[in-house]
Amino acid sequence: EADIYQTPRYLVIGTGKKITLECSQTMGHDKMYWYQQDPGMELHLIHYSYGVNSTEKGDLSSESTVSRIRTEHFPLTLESARPSHTSQYLCASSPPTRPYEQYFGPGTRLTVT
Amino acid sequence: TQLLEQSPQFLSIQEGENLTVYCNSSSVFSSLQWYRQEPGEGPVLLVTVVTGGEVKKLKRLTFQFGDARKDSSLHITAAQPGDTGLYLCAGEETGANNLFFGTGTRLTVIP
Numbered sequence: 001e002a003d004i005y006q007t008p009r010y011l012v013i014g015t016g017k018k019i020t021l022e023c024s025q026t027m028g029h030d031k032m033y034w035y036q037q038d039p040g041m042e043l044h045l046i047h048y049s050y051g052v053n054s055t056e057k058g059d060l061s062s063e064s065t066v067s068r069i070r071t072e073h074f075p076l077t078l079e080s081a082r083p084s085h086t087s088q089y090l091c092a093s094s095p096p097t098r099p100y101e102q103y104f105g106p107g108t109r110l111t112v113t
Numbered sequence: 114t115q116l117l118e119q120s121p122q123f124l125s126i127q128e129g130e131n132l133t134v135y136c137n138s139s140s141v142f143s144s145l146q147w148y149r150q151e152p153g154e155g156p157v158l159l160v161t162v163v164t165g166g167e168v169k170k171l172k173r174l175t176f177q178f179g180d181a182r183k184d185s186s187l188h189i190t191a192a193q194p195g196d197t198g199l200y201l202c203a204g205e206e207t208g209a210n211n212l213f214f215g216t217g218t219r220l221t222v223i224p
Binding site: 006033035040041042043045048058059090091092098100101102103104105106107109 | 143144146148153154155156157158161199201203205211212214215216217219
């Protein structure tokens with residue numbers, strides 16, 4: 001059973017606000033990911049990390065930023081939210097022995113008004 | 114460029130029927146995963162296949178990796194309402210660092 005947590009689960013905020021989406025895992029996985037998913041659609045990789053102090057941009061351009069100060073924690077920040085940021089954000093991690101298998105959190109559904 | 118195409122995009126069937134969904138690509142993958150996602154939740158890993166021609170069974174679900182490692186299928190026998198969800202395939206492209214996710218098949222099993 002994977003142990004990966006995301007908070008908040010749901011967030012409704014106004015345009016221009018700064019927000020941070022939290023993601024934590026207790027499995028000691030080095031590699032972590034952030035995906036963006038519109039309802040019922042495919043996942044698009046926006047950020048990933050190989051480990052502490054490592055952050056990389058994914059395939060989908062995003063105005064968000066990430067940090068990785070601790071192995072278990074991989075927060076995503078939007079400095080100034082816009083309606084175009086409305087989406088579901090999914091965090092995942094993968095074990096070092098099977099990096100192709102990803103374990104997902106429950107997601108944060110963000111609505112920017 | 115979409116690496117992984119899934120078909121059908123939507124599928125609605127009666128409880129007890131059998132079904133097959135497909136995941137196709139022109140790229141070769143080192144491994145391929147299948148996930149199921151329920152509304153409001155993250156995807157849950159079902160299986161990983163790594164060898165061309167490999168077949169794996171998970172209760173009523175049978176997964177097959179194509180001989181050339183470019184495609185995969187998921188067959189469900191005697192579908193149940195609990196099988197309802199979005200099925201996503203994901204491939205690890207040789208030499209790439211990350212997974213590429215397919216377009217998804219949304220399955221509804223009607224009681």
